[in-house]
Every structure is written in C-alpha cells, then in structure tokens.
Amino acid sequence: xxxxxxxxxxxxxxxxxxxxxxxxxxxxxxxxxxxxxxxxxxxxxxxxxxxxxxxxxxxxxxxxxxxxxxxxxxxxxxxxxxxxxxxxxxxxxxxxxxxxxxxxxxxxxxxxxxxxxxxxxxxxxxxxxxxxxxxxxxxxxxxxxxxxxxxxxxxxxxxxxxxxxxxxxxxxxxxxxxxxxxxxxxxxxxxxxxxxxxxxxxxxxxxxxxxxxxxxxxxxxxxxxxxxxxxxxxxxxxxxxxxxxxxxxxxxxxxxxxxxxxxxxxxxxxxxxxxxxxxxxxxxxxxxxxxxxxxxxxxxxxxxxxxxxxxxxxxxxxxxxxxxxxxxxxxxxxxxxxxxxxxxx
Numbered sequence: 001x002x003x004x005x006x007x008x009x010x011x012x013x014x015x016x017x018x019x020x021x022x023x024x025x026x027x028x029x030x031x032x033x034x035x036x037x038x039x040x041x042x043x044x045x046x047x048x049x050x051x052x053x054x055x056x057x058x059x060x061x062x063x064x065x066x067x068x069x070x071x072x073x074x075x076x077x078x079x080x081x082x083x084x085x086x087x088x089x090x091x092x093x094x095x096x097x098x099x100x101x102x103x104x105x106x107x108x109x110x111x112x113x114x115x116x117x118x119x120x121x122x123x124x125x126x127x128x129x130x131x132x133x134x135x136x137x138x139x140x141x142x143x144x145x146x147x148x149x150x151x152x153x154x155x156x157x158x159x160x161x162x163x164x165x166x167x168x169x170x171x172x173x174x175x176x177x178x179x180x181x182x183x184x185x186x187x188x189x190x191x192x193x194x195x196x197x198x199x200x201x202x203x204x205x206x207x208x209x210x211x212x213x214x215x216x217x218x219x220x221x222x223x224x225x226x227x228x229x230x231x232x233x234x235x236x237x238x239x240x241x242x243x244x245x246x247x248x249x250x251x252x253x254x255x256x257x258x259x260x261x262x263x264x265x266x267x268x269x270x271x272x273x274x275x276x277x278x279x280x281x282x283x284x285x286x287x288x289x290x291x292x293x294x295x296x297x298x299x300x301x302x303x304x305x306x307x308x309x310x311x312x313x314x315x316x317x318x319x320x321x322x323x324x325x326x327x328x329x330x331x332x333x334x335x336x337x338x339x340x341x342x343x344x345x
Contacts (some may be wrong), residue, residue: 036062065120152293249273313337
C-alpha cells in the first residue's frame, strides 16, 4: 500500500511517501480502506517526538481515518466488507476501573491509533472492530475525518467536564482552530452567548458566521480579559474554553466569572501558566483538565452531525502525497477549521 512513513523524528521533511506491506487484520480487527484522514496537533508532536510522544519507528501518523471496510479479521461480527466507517482513535481495554465507569478516555491501557500504532496516513489501516462507528451515506469521508478530535474533544470539555448550561457566556480561545470552530457550534447548540478570540479579522468574521456574538482580536488586545469584562458588564465568562497554553493562561483565568469554569485540553504554546490564586479561590472558580472524549461523547456528537446540527469546518484538503506540506500549513497557524488528507481510491 501507499503510505506516508516517518523513519526518524523531526520537521515535516521526515514524512516520505513509500510503498509498504498492507497490514493484515488479526482476531477482532478489521482492515479499513482509508479515503480521508484528519490532521491534528498530536500528529505534529508525534512527528517531532515532542510532548513525550515517542512513537516506535518506522511510523505512520493519523488518528482520524475514515473509509470503508476492506477485510474482516477472525471473530468479527456485525460488520461487512464495504461498510462506511469512521475509526475511533482510542483503543481501550474495556475492563479497567475507568472503562467500567464509562470514562474510557482515561483507560490505563489506552493506545492511540496514529501514535502508539500505525494510523491513517495510508491507503489502509487496521483497527479493532470495537473502534468503528457507522458513517451515514450523506456524510463525506472528508467531513467524517474532521469530526472526531475537534467535536469529540470540545463536547467532552464543554458538556462532560464544564457542565454547560443554557444562557451562559462561553469564551472560546483560538476560535479559528478545528476545536474552536466546534466549541462555538456546541455552545450555540446549548443556547449560550459566545465570545470568540482569534488572531485576525478574517478569522473572527468566520467565527461570527458560526454563531459567535462577541469578537476579540487577541493580537490587537493581548489583555483580552478586559474586553471580556467589558462585553459582560464586568461579570466575566461562565466557561473559558482554553487550549492554547502559556501565552493565554493568565488572561484566561482573569476572564472568569464568579463560579466560572476554565476547562482546558492542551497547551500548544507551553505547559506552564501563571495563575492568580486569589482570582481562583476568591471567585470559587474551577480549573478543569480534559482529555479526549469518551465513546458516549462521540456518539452524541455523531448523532448531531448526522442531523446537520453540527457542521465540520474544513479549511483545506491535501492529497496524501502532500502530507508534509499539510503539516507546514497547520504549523503556520493560518488555518480556520480542520486540515484533511485525501487518499484517492
């Protein structure tokens, strides 16, 4: 099969198109013919060997493949060759305390497709049948590949962790990112007022089209907490949707309302953030970590995607052969929404 293989860690140049043996599904597994695969910052970290992501080499990235079943391993029931599917990224044990409690995103024996085993930057990928989700005929492979990490993670953050309620004010940082575009739609779905930050007027106008009510250009207003307070009459945001990291952390904490919740899933600009402890305990604020999404989260998201309530935002689609260019494009932070690889059939 044709695949984008990394044989060493480094910049985008380490991604090379090669012919490698097509994997064979084992018991309980399926072989999926991949037609599209979403790009994520986790791909960038794994490629560079950053954030503790040391994949065994050679490696194939890609945690959001979508396609159709090409072959079934021994013991697989309920699926047929030709079924359209989206492959869930988290491989979980199903038996640990977290899996038993429905918190499978925290499985102690968790593996991630495209990180801990070969992923979807290829014509074929092998995955456990338990990881598959049926894909409705009207949803394109490209759209499906843009859903999982963005909407699944954002839903887990806002619904499962921050306990979003109708009428609240939600501050969405980096609204032009894939996860930011998802957060705006989820917050609006729950009847919330959305304040969006982005680095350009163009991105902010696109955020407005998705439903953002208040727009803040953080390059022009680096102390964006002041703009948040102005927009809320000094009250602040009930939920701060944070995934940027060091560059925005202090201002994010300062933007919280009394009893507000800051929920975060990443730290793209750095792992350490200055926190005004008085600003947290005085307001009885909460700081909530969030990792990935549970199977239940993702099912809730896909139901709404199928109904047309949520619309994945795709900035650009690259052919598989241009995976390195796609990585550079994502790193340049010019993106509004998701970047997707297309693997021709």
